[in-house]
Amino acid sequence: MKNVKNSLLAITLGGFAALSSTQANAKDEKPPPGAMALSMLLTKLEQQGYTPVVDVSLEQGRWEVEAYKEGKKYDLEVDPNSGEILQMKEDKD
Numbered sequence: 001m002k003n004v005k006n007s008l009l010a011i012t013l014g015g016f017a018a019l020s021s022t023q024a025n026a027k028d029e030k031p032p033p034g035a036m037a038l039s040m041l042l043t044k045l046e047q048q049g050y051t052p053v054v055d056v057s058l059e060q061g062r063w064e065v066e067a068y069k070e071g072k073k074y075d076l077e078v079d080p081n082s083g084e085i086l087q088m089k090e091d092k093d
Contacts (some may be wrong), residue, residue, distance in 0.1 A: 021080045029058045035080035038063075050074065066091065 031038075042053055043063065050067035057064045063078040077087040 004035050031058060031080045033061075036083055041078065041080070041083050045076070045078070045085075046061075048085075050076070062086065 011080065024046050035045075038056070042056075045051075045053060045065065045067060049069045050065075051069075053065060053067040054073075055064075055066040057081055058080075061080065063076075063080055065076040065078055067076060073091040073093075075091050076085050079086055
């Protein structure tokens, strides 16, 4: 069980590193004042069953997130301050 936990931790940390680079390349757009930390936002989405998160970008002041839930891929638009999912659609691609 310890190896499974270590593997999951490594995958999660690797995902955060990949998402950090995605965030840095988001056309130099910055989250609005008062925005929650990206790590907190990802944790909140994971607690709602969206895992793995495979892409994150900041578009027009909102997080655009691609993540899986129950084996289906979703495109999410997420409020950066509250972490609330504003729009969700299944990605059929």
